[in-house]
Amino acid sequence: MPEITYREAVRDCLAEAMRSDPDVFLMGEDIAEMGGSMGVTHGLVDEFGKERVRNTPISEAAIAGAGVGAAIQGMRPVVEIMYQDFITLSMEQIVLQAAKHRYMSGGQIKVPLTVRTQGGAGWSPGAQHAEQLEGWLCHVPGLKVAFPSTPEDARGLLWSSIYDDNTVVFFEHRTLYPIKAEVSDTLEPIEFGKARVHREGSDVTIVAIGRLVHVALRVAEQAAEEGISVEIVDPRTLLPLDEDSIVNSVMKTNRCVVTHEAVTRMGFGAEIAAIVQEKAFDYLDAPIERVGSRFTPIPFAPVMEEYVIPHEEDLMAAVKRTVARG
Amino acid sequence: MKLEEATRLSGETLLSFLEEMLLIRRFEEKVEERFRAGDLSGFLHVALGQEAVAVGVCRTLETDDVIASTHRAHHHCLAKGMTANALMAELYGKVEGCSGGYGGSMHLYDLANGNLGANAVVGGGLPGIVGAALAFKMRRQPRVAVAFFGDGATNTGSFHESLNLGQLWTVPAVFVCENNHYAESTPSRDHMPIADLTRRAEAFGMRSIVVDGQDVEAVHAAATEAVAHARAGNGPVFLLANTYRLTGHYVGDPQVYRPKGEQRDLRATQDPIPRLRELLGVDEDSWSALETKVAATVEASVEFAKNGTDRLPEDALLNVYA
Known part of the structure; x- marks a missing residue:
C-alpha cells in the first residue's frame, strides 16, 4: 500500500475527480500557479x-x-476558502443559500457544492487565521460537514463530498497536511455518517476529531502504560453523525471524553456529550469530560497560544479523572 | 392601432405584454386583499408599479435561461412562466404551490421555467447568478443568467463581488437593477453617495444600459440588447431600469417615510399599465374584456389555492437533504 501525506490525499482526490468528470472544477484564492496557500x-x-x-x-x-x-x-464545484476564519465572509451564501435552496424550493433544487477549508492553531498566526469553526456549520440543517484526520479518510471523504448532492463543508487541519500514512491502492469513497474506531479499548472512550485524533492516539499509548485501556472513535463526518458507534463504544467502556481543538463552550463536543447522556445515561460511570480550547480568541504569543489550545497532557488528565471516578 | 409603424414590436405582442402586466397587477391586488382578510401568512412584498421591468426583461428570455429574483418576486415569477395557480397556492402554503409550501412569498422557485428562486437576502441571489452563468460558459451552452435586484442591493458586498467576478470571467449574465428609489423605507439619497448607479458597474468595466422601467417596450428593447450581448460571449451587462413602487415596501406598510402625496402623484404619472394602454389605444370594450379575462385567472388561482392540499406538520422534516 502506498504511503502519502494528508495534503497529497486531498490533491489526489481532486485530480482523480477532475480527470474522470468534466463537471468537477476548482475555484479559490491563489489555487492555480501558487497551488493554494497550503500547496494542496x-x-x-x-x-x-x-x-x-x-x-x-x-x-x-x-x-x-x-x-x-x-x-x-x-456541476460539481469544489471551492477553497483559504482559511476557515474567512468562511465567516461566505456564511450568507453557505448558510442562507447553499443549505436552504433545496428546502425552500420544496425539493426542486440540489446544490452539490463542496467547500474545502483549513485552519487550526499551533503556529502562532494569531486570532484570525487559526480558529476551528466546524461547530458553526454543524448547526445548520441542510449542510453536511466532514473533518477527516488521516490521508485515507481525507481522500475517501472528499470524493464522497464531491459526489454528494448536498453542500458539504470539508474541514482540513493545517497541521495534518504533512502527516503520512498508508492508503489503499485505489481511491475508496468513504460513506458519510460512519465513524472510524482508531483503537479499541475497554476503560474509556475518547471521541476525537481532526488534529485531536492524533493527540488521542498518543495519549492512548501513554495510558496503556499506566494500565488504562482507551478506545478512540473518530466520527469523520460531524453531519451526519454516526451516533451509534459513539454510543455503543460508551456502553462498552462506560466513560467518555470528547476532544477537539475548537473552544469547548458550545463546541461540537457539547453535542456529543448530550447524545451520550441521552442514549447511554445508565451506562456512564463518570461525567463526560470535554477537552478543547479555552474560551478566548487564539492569541499570538506562542506561550499564550500553547496555553489556550488542548494538548496531550490536558487529554491525559481528563482521561485519568474520568477513570478515577469509576 | 398604428403601432407597427412606431415600434419594433407588433401590436399583438405589446397587447400580450399589457395582458401580462395587468395579470400581475390584479394578482398583486388580490394578494393584498387576501392578506388583509387574514387568508395569507408571512411577509408579503407586492410589485405594483414594477410590472413592466419583469415583463420587458423576461419576454426576451428563453425557457432555459435562468433568473434569480428578490423578496419582491411575484412579477418576476409570473413573467418567467409560473402559473398564477402555482404562485397563489404557494402563498397559501399548499402542496400545489411552486415551492410545495416550503418557501412562501420570498422563496418562490420554478426550476422547470428557469426560475432559480426569489431570495429574501438583499443581494443574495447575485453570486449564484454568476455561478450559473459560469456553468453555461464552461459547458458552452448559449444560455443567459439574469439577476434581478433593487437599488438597495447595490450597497451590498455581494453586488460588488458578483459584478467584479462576472466581468472578470466574462460570464453570460445580465444584472437587472430595478431602481425603485427606496431601500425599504430609505430613499436613495440617504443610502447612496452617488445618484448615477451605472457608475458602480462602470467601476468594473461593465457595460451599462439605462432604461425607463415604466415603458415596457423600452425595457424589452434594452433587455434584448443586454441579453444578446451576454449570450454572444461579450460578458455581463448592467441594466438599470428606473421604476417606481406604487405601494409600500410590504403589505400593511404605513409608508410614514414617503412625502405626502408622492404615492398619489406616482400613480397618476408613473403607472406603466395605463401608459401602455394609451399607447396601444385600447378602447373601453377591449379593456373590460381584458380585465374580465385577467380577473378570471386571478379568481381561479384563489380557488385553486384554497382547494389545495394542506401540508402535514411532519412534512417539515422532508426536503432538508437530497
Whole structure:
C-alpha cells in the first residue's frame, strides 16, 4: 500500500475527480500557479488548465456563491476558502443559500457544492487565521460537514463530498497536511455518517476529531502504560453523525471524553456529550469530560497560544479523572 | 392601432405584454386583499408599479435561461412562466404551490421555467447568478443568467463581488437593477453617495444600459440588447431600469417615510399599465374584456389555492437533504 501525506490525499482526490468528470472544477484564492496557500492544489493547473483550476479575486461571498450557482446547474464545484476564519465572509451564501435552496424550493433544487477549508492553531498566526469553526456549520440543517484526520479518510471523504448532492463543508487541519500514512491502492469513497474506531479499548472512550485524533492516539499509548485501556472513535463526518458507534463504544467502556481543538463552550463536543447522556445515561460511570480550547480568541504569543489550545497532557488528565471516578 | 409603424414590436405582442402586466397587477391586488382578510401568512412584498421591468426583461428570455429574483418576486415569477395557480397556492402554503409550501412569498422557485428562486437576502441571489452563468460558459451552452435586484442591493458586498467576478470571467449574465428609489423605507439619497448607479458597474468595466422601467417596450428593447450581448460571449451587462413602487415596501406598510402625496402623484404619472394602454389605444370594450379575462385567472388561482392540499406538520422534516 502506498504511503502519502494528508495534503497529497486531498490533491489526489481532486485530480482523480477532475480527470474522470468534466463537471468537477476548482475555484479559490491563489489555487492555480501558487497551488493554494497550503500547496494542496499544487500542479493541478498544469494538468487541468486555468478554466478548471480558477484563481479568484479575494471575494469569499462570490467564491461560495458562484459555487452555489454552478452546482445548481449540475456541476460539481469544489471551492477553497483559504482559511476557515474567512468562511465567516461566505456564511450568507453557505448558510442562507447553499443549505436552504433545496428546502425552500420544496425539493426542486440540489446544490452539490463542496467547500474545502483549513485552519487550526499551533503556529502562532494569531486570532484570525487559526480558529476551528466546524461547530458553526454543524448547526445548520441542510449542510453536511466532514473533518477527516488521516490521508485515507481525507481522500475517501472528499470524493464522497464531491459526489454528494448536498453542500458539504470539508474541514482540513493545517497541521495534518504533512502527516503520512498508508492508503489503499485505489481511491475508496468513504460513506458519510460512519465513524472510524482508531483503537479499541475497554476503560474509556475518547471521541476525537481532526488534529485531536492524533493527540488521542498518543495519549492512548501513554495510558496503556499506566494500565488504562482507551478506545478512540473518530466520527469523520460531524453531519451526519454516526451516533451509534459513539454510543455503543460508551456502553462498552462506560466513560467518555470528547476532544477537539475548537473552544469547548458550545463546541461540537457539547453535542456529543448530550447524545451520550441521552442514549447511554445508565451506562456512564463518570461525567463526560470535554477537552478543547479555552474560551478566548487564539492569541499570538506562542506561550499564550500553547496555553489556550488542548494538548496531550490536558487529554491525559481528563482521561485519568474520568477513570478515577469509576 | 398604428403601432407597427412606431415600434419594433407588433401590436399583438405589446397587447400580450399589457395582458401580462395587468395579470400581475390584479394578482398583486388580490394578494393584498387576501392578506388583509387574514387568508395569507408571512411577509408579503407586492410589485405594483414594477410590472413592466419583469415583463420587458423576461419576454426576451428563453425557457432555459435562468433568473434569480428578490423578496419582491411575484412579477418576476409570473413573467418567467409560473402559473398564477402555482404562485397563489404557494402563498397559501399548499402542496400545489411552486415551492410545495416550503418557501412562501420570498422563496418562490420554478426550476422547470428557469426560475432559480426569489431570495429574501438583499443581494443574495447575485453570486449564484454568476455561478450559473459560469456553468453555461464552461459547458458552452448559449444560455443567459439574469439577476434581478433593487437599488438597495447595490450597497451590498455581494453586488460588488458578483459584478467584479462576472466581468472578470466574462460570464453570460445580465444584472437587472430595478431602481425603485427606496431601500425599504430609505430613499436613495440617504443610502447612496452617488445618484448615477451605472457608475458602480462602470467601476468594473461593465457595460451599462439605462432604461425607463415604466415603458415596457423600452425595457424589452434594452433587455434584448443586454441579453444578446451576454449570450454572444461579450460578458455581463448592467441594466438599470428606473421604476417606481406604487405601494409600500410590504403589505400593511404605513409608508410614514414617503412625502405626502408622492404615492398619489406616482400613480397618476408613473403607472406603466395605463401608459401602455394609451399607447396601444385600447378602447373601453377591449379593456373590460381584458380585465374580465385577467380577473378570471386571478379568481381561479384563489380557488385553486384554497382547494389545495394542506401540508402535514411532519412534512417539515422532508426536503432538508437530497
